[in-house]
Amino acid sequence: MTYCVGLRLDEGLVFMSDTRTNAGLDNIATARKMHTWERPGDRVVTLMTAGNLATTQAVVGLIDERTKAPGERIPSILEAPSMFQIARIVGRTLREVIDGNLGDGEALSASAFGATMILGGQIAGSEPRLFLIYPEGNFIEAGDDNPFFQIGETKYGKPILVRAFDPAMGFEQALKLLMVSFDSTIKSNLPVGLPLDYVTYTRDSLRLGRQGRIEPDDAYYGEISNGWGEALKLAFGQLPDFAFPGD
Amino acid sequence: MTYCVGLRLDEGLVFMSDTRTNAGLDNIATARKMHTWERPGDRVVTLMTAGNLATTQAVVGLIDERTKAPGERIPSILEAPSMFQIARIVGRTLREVIDGNLGDGEALSASAFGATMILGGQIAGSEPRLFLIYPEGNFIEAGDDNPFFQIGETKYGKPILVRAFDPAMGFEQALKLLMVSFDSTIKSNLPVGLPLDYVTYTRDSLRLGRQGRIEPDDAYYGEISNGWGEALKLAFGQLPDFAFPGD
Secondary structure (H helix, E strand, O other), X not given: OOEEXXXXXXXXXXXXXXXXXXXXXXXXXXXXXXXEEEEOOOEEEEEEEEEOHHXXXXXXXXXHHHHHOOOOOOOOOOOOOOHHHHHHHHHHHHHHHHOOOOOOOOOOOHHHHOEEEEEEEEEOOOOOEEEEEOOOOOEEEOOOOOXXXXXXXXXXXXXXXXXXXXXXXXXXXXXXXXXXXXXXXHHHOOOOOOOEEEEEEEOOOOOOOOEEEEOOOOHHHHHHHHHHHHHHHHHHHHOOOOOOOOO | OOEEEEEEOOOEEEEEEEOEEEOOOXXXXXXXXXXXXXEOOOEEEEEEEEEOHHHHHHHHHHHHHHHXXXXXXXXXXXXXXXXXXXXXXXXXXXXXXHOOOOOOOOOOOHHHHOEEEEEEXXXXXXXXXXXXXXXXXXEEEOOOOOOEEEEEOOOOOHHHHHHHOOOOOOHHHHHHHHHHHHHHHHHHOOOOOOOEEEEEEEOOOOXXXXXXXXXXXXXXXXXXXXXXXXXXXXXXXHOOOOOOOOO
């Protein structure tokens, strides 16, 4: 299982992903699910992936290869004129891999070999943009009404995002929010796990922002994880108790 | 969709269910998902259902009918010697309905016509017990390590239960906790909705406790729903912000 979130803030974009991958509960490993490409001054592209690991690695591998040797049919994401076109390239590549059109004649079933992706970035001359790409290769874009996307095991961590997200928050606050959301997920679902990768992108900077990995022994994460449990109990205690009608 | 929770407290048992039922997003109605049977001084039984409404209504109907006219093969839950035997009866009845062994020769598929149930209650001379019954008709029991069960749309509302549940809490606090958990679910998922039904059972009372329905305009629910959003934001604000390494 996987959990990844991409946030669209006034200040720019923030991405966080876990790194746990499993084929069954008894085969657990760590794999990077966050990938970045950068051409400083021109564009920054971040891609996070959830789903079948063979599929997602093939997609990222193909995209990356084409940035070095552009193909005839599908252009490189470093050449594409817009984030929208990059989303189309990623979607087409994903479909290509899922359909098994890799020349080996093998057809993959979308259900078992599917994947979902969050794509974000900016190209000089246009706005930062954030997309959610479906296994079918089509996609939707984040807007003021839906300013974040989640993929993978999304439900446990959604209520706090719905409640506390504010596009005006800074990166430090946004990363705190993401850690609370990840912690809620990790506490409820074993196959999502630390370490967590994050990357920020500052609007109009056209270069990658801060990147890092939160390791299982990270002191701040521990503080958030324990502190949030306490804070929740405190918040819960402050609400008025239920009173039975007539009491 | 549905959301139901059963809690095993030191004080007794608490149950809450939503009442929304839908066949597609454009066909939404209200249906009772909580059912109780009582023989004061001898036993109290509560059953909550999630899944195909035709299946769950058939199961409840059969169980109820047999309390009035016990069948030969399957005894009445009012005659069964233990909560464990009642869980077996409910499981068998559920299988019977899903398998379509109702004499009309129609076989139902478990996936589309499945249902999951929470069963709780007490029989004179033994402890209050709480069970989760699967579509296959088998079941598990709540214990000190897993003191509550959820069925239906369980994920959104789980983190607060994991964090704030305490078996020593009273019914008033437990109902507050359930309303927070239901509110998190309702805020994230449209097909779970008010009104909410609740019932409490006080250990060794051997009669039904408090029952009620939380209507959409319930003042206390509104207070919890708004208050919880504020309390969450406050709790979130009190946690230390993330600081980038080296800052």
